[in-house]
Amino acid sequence: MTALMTDTDLATAEQRTWAKWQIYLGLFGFGLGIVMGLLQAMERLGLDLYDEFQLQSYYQGLTLHGVAMAIVFTFTFANGFLILTSMRGYGRPMASTGLVRGSFGLALAGVALAASAILVNQATVLYTFYPPLQAASVFYIGATLLILSTWATLLNQLLTLKAWKAEHPGERIPLLSFVSLLTFLMWGVASVGMAVEVVVFILPWSFGWVQGTDPLLNRTLFWFTGHPIVYFWLLPAYVSWYMMIPKQVGGRLFSDGVVRAVFILFLLLSTPVGLHHQFTDPGIDEGLKFLHMAFTFAVFFPSMVTAFTIIGAMEDGAKRRGGTGILRWIGKLPWREPSFVAQVLAMCAFALGGASGLVNASGPVNQVVHNTSFIPGHFHLTVGTAVALTFMGISYWLIPHLTGKKLWSAKVAVVQAWLWFLGVLTFSRGLMGAGIEGQPRRVPAGSLAYALDSWHLYDLMTGIGGTVMFVSGVLFFVVILRTLASKVTGEVYEMPLSETMHGDEGSPAILDRVGLWVIVAVVLIAIAYVPVFLNHAYQFKSPGFSLF
Amino acid sequence: MKIEKYERFFLYATAVVLVVFFGAILMSVGEAGLHLPTQDAVLDPTAVGETPPFDNPGVYPTGPDEYTAVMVAQAWSYSPNEITVPAGSEVTFYVTSRDVIHGLLIPNTTINAMVIPGQVTKVTYRFEDAGEFPMVCHEFCGIGHAGMYGKVVVEG
Numbered sequence: 001m002t003a004l005m006t007d008t009d010l011a012t013a014e015q016r017t018w019a020k021w022q023i024y025l026g027l028f029g030f031g032l033g034i035v036m037g038l039l040q041a042m043e044r045l046g047l048d049l050y051d052e053f054q055l056q057s058y059y060q061g062l063t064l065h066g067v068a069m070a071i072v073f074t075f076t077f078a079n080g081f082l083i084l085t086s087m088r089g090y091g092r093p094m095a096s097t098g099l100v101r102g103s104f105g106l107a108l109a110g111v112a113l114a115a116s117a118i119l120v121n122q123a124t125v126l127y128t129f130y131p132p133l134q135a136a137s138v139f140y141i142g143a144t145l146l147i148l149s150t151w152a153t154l155l156n157q158l159l160t161l162k163a164w165k166a167e168h169p170g171e172r173i174p175l176l177s178f179v180s181l182l183t184f185l186m187w188g189v190a191s192v193g194m195a196v197e198v199v200v201f202i203l204p205w206s207f208g209w210v211q212g213t214d215p216l217l218n219r220t221l222f223w224f225t226g227h228p229i230v231y232f233w234l235l236p237a238y239v240s241w242y243m244m245i246p247k248q249v250g251g252r253l254f255s256d257g258v259v260r261a262v263f264i265l266f267l268l269l270s271t272p273v274g275l276h277h278q279f280t281d282p283g284i285d286e287g288l289k290f291l292h293m294a295f296t297f298a299v300f301f302p303s304m305v306t307a308f309t310i311i312g313a314m315e316d317g318a319k320r321r322g323g324t325g326i327l328r329w330i331g332k333l334p335w336r337e338p339s340f341v342a343q344v345l346a347m348c349a350f351a352l353g354g355a356s357g358l359v360n361a362s363g364p365v366n367q368v369v370h371n372t373s374f375i376p377g378h379f380h381l382t383v384g385t386a387v388a389l390t391f392m393g394i395s396y397w398l399i400p401h402l403t404g405k406k407l408w409s410a411k412v413a414v415v416q417a418w419l420w421f422l423g424v425l426t427f428s429r430g431l432m433g434a435g436i437e438g439q440p441r442r443v444p445a446g447s448l449a450y451a452l453d454s455w456h457l458y459d460l461m462t463g464i465g466g467t468v469m470f471v472s473g474v475l476f477f478v479v480i481l482r483t484l485a486s487k488v489t490g491e492v493y494e495m496p497l498s499e500t501m502h503g504d505e506g507s508p509a510i511l512d513r514v515g516l517w518v519i520v521a522v523v524l525i526a527i528a529y530v531p532v533f534l535n536h537a538y539q540f541k542s543p544g545f546s547l548f
Numbered sequence: 549m550k551i552e553k554y555e556r557f558f559l560y561a562t563a564v565v566l567v568v569f570f571g572a573i574l575m576s577v578g579e580a581g582l583h584l585p586t587q588d589a590v591l592d593p594t595a596v597g598e599t600p601p602f603d604n605p606g607v608y609p610t611g612p613d614e615y616t617a618v619m620v621a622q623a624w625s626y627s628p629n630e631i632t633v634p635a636g637s638e639v640t641f642y643v644t645s646r647d648v649i650h651g652l653l654i655p656n657t658t659i660n661a662m663v664i665p666g667q668v669t670k671v672t673y674r675f676e677d678a679g680e681f682p683m684v685c686h687e688f689c690g691i692g693h694a695g696m697y698g699k700v701v702v703e704g
Contacts, residue, residue, distance in 0.1 A: 057691055126688050132665060133648045133690065212594075215649055215665045257549035279584050280660055283667040286586035293573070297566045304562040308555060362573050364582035367660045371651055371686040438655020440686035443694045450682040450697045452655060502550040537590045542665045545648050547623050547690025 011093040015083065015100045020402045022080030022104050025111065027395070027480065029072030030388070034473035036065035041427075041466025043446045044459045056121045058444040059548065064118050066127030070383065071114075074233045075146055076107050077391050079153045081236050081398070082180040085243070086157055088495055089177030092167070095159035099152045106149035114142030124548035126442065128226070129202075131218045134544030137206045140198050147191055147198075150232075154184040161514075172504040173512050175256055176243050176497065182263035183235035185514060186228065189521055190271045193224025205544065212541040216283045220532060223274035231270040231299075233383045235263070237390035240343065241310050244394075246498035248340050249333055251317025253500045254309055257507030262302040262309075264511065268521045269299035272528030279366045288532055289363060295528060296361040303354055310347065313498070338413030342393030345421040346386045353381030356432065373445070373462075374435025377428040385424045389417065392476050399483055400493035408482035412475060419472035427465025434458035585661050585669060593665035596620055596646040607631050610640075619643045621650040621663045624692035626683060632701040638674040639700075651686035654700060662687060678704030 005013070039049050039061050055061050083100060087093055094100055116138065117123035123139035161173065161181060173181075197218055205213045242262075246253045253259065275292035278284055315329055323329030334340050356378040359365055369375065400407050407413065437454045439445060445459050510516070551559075576582045591599045601618045605627045608616045613636050620627045621643060633639055643652055643663045650663040654673070661669045675681070685696035 059688060059691065059693070124691070128688075130649050130687075133688075215593075216667055219649070219664070254552055254555060255550055258551060258555070261549075278662075281662045281667075282585050282664060282669040283587055283590065284585075286584050289584050289586075290574075290577075294570060297570050300566060301562055305555075305559060308558040312552070312555065358569070362569070363584050364573065364576045364580075367582075367584070367658055370660050371653065371662075372660075438653065438684075440651070440653055440684050442686075442688045448694055450684060452682075506550045508549055535587065539590060539592070539666050542593050545623070545690070547648065547692070 008093060011097050012087065014097055015087065015093050016402065018100045018104045019080040019083045022076045022083070022107065023395070023398065023402070025104070025107060026073045026076035026080065026391075027477075029068040029076065029111070030391075030473070031477060033065050033069035033073060034470050036061045036068065037466055037473075038470040040065065041463045041470065043444050044463035044466070046446050048444075048447070057124065057548065059126065059442075060118065060121050060124045062442065063124050063126050064115075067114055067118065069388075070127050070229075070233070071143070071146055072107075072111055073391070074383070074387065075150055078183070078232065078236045079103050079107065079149060081394065082183060082239065083153060083156070084398075084495070085239060086160060086177050086180045088497070089174040089180065090160060090164045091174075092160070092164060094156050095163045096156050099156040099159075103149045103152035103156070106145045106152060110142045110145030110149060112142070113138045113145065117142065121548060122546075128222065130215065130222065131202060131205065131213050132215055132542040132545050134206055134546050137203065140202050140206055144195070144198050144203075147195055150184065150187060150191070154188045157181045157184055172507070172509075175259060175500070175504065176239075178260060178512070179235075179239050179243065179263050181514065182267055183232065183239065185518060186235065186263075186267040186270050186521075187232040189267070189518065189525070190228030190232070191225050193221045193274075194226070194229075197221035197225075210540065212543055214538055214540050215542050216281065217536060217538065219278065219281065220274070220284070220536070223277040224271065224529065225274075227274045227277060228270035230379075230383060231266050233387045235266060237343075237346070237387050238262075238306060240390055240394050241306065241347065243498050244496045245310060245340065245343055246313035246317060247496040248337065249314050249317030250320050251313045251315070251498075253313050253498045255502045255506070256500045256504045257502070257511065258305065258309060260507055260511040262305050264517050265302040266299070267517055268524055269295060269302070271521070272524050273299055274529075275532065276361050276363075276366070279363050280370045283537070284532065285535055288535070292528060293361060293363055295524075297358075300354070300358060300361075307347075307351070307354075314344070316501075336410065336414060338407070338410050338417060339393045339396040341414050342396065342417035342420075343390050345417055346389035346393065349381045349389070349421060349424055350386035352428070353378060353386055357382065369435055371441055372435035373431040373439045373441050373458075375441050377431030377435055380424055380431070381428050385420065389420050392420070393417065395476075395480060397493060397496065399480055401495055403484065404488040404491070404493070405483050405486045406489050406491070406493075408479055408486060413479045416472050416475040416479065419475065420469055423465045423468030423472055425465070426461050427469060430458040430461030430463075430465055434462070582658075585671060588670045589668040590666055591644060591668065593644075593646065596644060601642065602644055607633065607639075613637050615639045617641045619652075621645045621652070621685065623647050623690050624685070624696035626652075626685075626696075626698045629698035630701065631683070631698070632703060633675060635678045635702050635704050636674070636676060637702070638672060640670065640672045643669045643671075648689050649687050650689050650696070651684075653684045653686040654681050655684070657681065660686075675700065675702045678702050
């Protein structure tokens with residue numbers, strides 16, 4: 001144990017520590033998010049607790065919920081988890097320990113600034129922060145730092161790829177590192193819209209350097225990034241589903257090449273789709289909306305491939321464990337293993353989330369559900385469960401892996417996963433039902449003057465389901481905190497890593513030409529967005545309004 | 549690249565389903581005329597009160613069973629906040645905002661649109677049956693957002 005550590009070992013150890021702190025920061029955001037979620041659920045059940053929590057309004061709590069969940073939890077977990085998978089894939093530390101540390105520092109500073117602005121009610125603008133509603137400048141600076149923390153990770157992955165290639169001339173990029181890199185490359189391209197929105201337009205306007213801004217342009221730039229952000233939330237979960245779940249069920253991944261192709265398709269198709277969030281906006285040409293709709297249908301394709309491949313890998317695993325039949329093999333899956341149970345339930349929720357996403361993407365159908373409760377009903381199945389429950393499932397092996405401590409009570413953890421799943425099914429059914437009956441989203445539904453009778457039962461479902469999700473979230477923290485409070489066991493908890501049936505020898509080499517794929521992605525984005533910006537009647541005239 | 553037989557079948561089936569769905573949507577536009585809001589007009593968001601037609605918000609008859617509703621959205625009401633038309637009327641709404649982004653949602657109709665400062669939103673709906681319809685802001689617009697609603701009264 002006292003053998004001298006090499007520089008490589010030291011770098012690996014330090015980088016793992018910073019990655020661990022990113023995960024902890026993410027879990028802190030998640031903890032804050034579920035408390036705010038409980039307040040919303042209680043409000044629907046007729047119990048307004050915002051005063052007790054020293055919050056000015058439902059919307060201040062909602063802003064905290066959205067920022068903590070959709071930005072802090074997801075960004076920092078992606079940073080930490082995919083730094084670890086990159087290192088494991090390359091079998092070497094990241095090229096820059098400074099950038100690993102810097103990514104955590106930027107995220108922490110970003111969280112501190114954004115949270116301080118929200119907590120003093122100077123940034124109650126929700127996580128979509130559409131101008132001309134105007135928050136305090138520190139909120140936007142915090143958001144910028146959080147984006148920069150992900151860019152630090154992207155840059156580090158590119159430097160590490162370069163260093164690894166120099167050490168391994170002519171070799172294929174290891175699949176685990178490839179999918180980790182593609183996740184961040186997709187996000188790097190996609191996040192340019194929001195970065196431009198904040199740095200070029202919002203910050204000078206919030207500092208008072210310019211008097212007016214163009215609300216529609218800001219909205220368009222927001223959704224340039226705002227749709228692909230959902231793939232930045234989702235792809236770390238896909239990394240686990242493709243690269244780890246097959247191993248966790250004792251099966252194998254079908255094909256190296258298909259996985260590479262799926263992640264490339266996400267790089268290409270995630271961004272030229274943003275207008276499907278703006279189908280009901282004035283000022284944007286209808287034909288361009290249909291162009292983005294077509295791209296949106298196309299980006300559904302790689303998720304369907306994923307559904308097939310993952311289920312196939314699970315069947316392979318169950319049959320190797322003695323499972324038989326067309327469906328009976330399902331019983332042979334490891335249903336007592338919490339990391340697996342959480343993630344397979346996350347996938348089941350995602351099937352419903354994906355289908356409802358296709359509803360949202362279908363222009364004329366979207367007019368029924370746009371900005372109604374149907375939308376949060378949809379995305380609590382996707383980001384709120386497919387992603388969040390997967391991250392909880394990953395934590396069940398990752399926390400032991402990073403700390404050397406044994407997971408406290410697999411039984412409680414399995415119960416936790418089922419509670420979340422049953423909770424979200426009830427919760428989302430409530431929101432979706434109310435939304436189809438015309439209930440707007442982002443309102444304190446329990447105290448609406450114009451509430452329709454048909455909404456009441458659905459509000460009850462939303463309130464009860466949300467409360468069950470909160471209880472599940474508390475159980476998750478009980479398991480994690482009791483694990484952390486236990487002693488190091490001396491055992492090694494490995495990162496589960498899948499084998500492939502058909503390895504990289506069969507995958508076309510062109511799949512590894514990441515620079516080429518970035519260029520194709522930029523061309524597709526140009527096709528989708530240049531006409532939108534050329535058609536725009538620019539008028540930077542709207543002053544800021546801080547109506548909270 | 550080796551792709552398993554069932555995997556290949558599934559890929560083709562997915563592509564076919566998506567193409568059929570997209571075709572169905574295009575048909576809903578072509579055959580049923582279900583259009584999305586599109587580019588209409590722009591105006592200076594700081595001079596809404598002086599810009600026709602928004603200098604005179606209200607409901608105006610434009611033909612047999614046809615009305616135009618000129619509306620200004622602001623924190624936290626519409627002007628006018630109540631619209632009365634006879635049953636069977638086709639109403640075309642022209643809406644803009646004098647401050648932040650708002651929305652216009654009339655549950656159980658096809659009216660669901662954003663109202664953005666500097667832009668004019670145009671949406672049309674035929675109110676066949678008598679009754680009262682809430683007219684709701686569905687984009688967060690500040691602390692009074694949940695209180696921003698009006699109504700359409702359709703007289704029998």
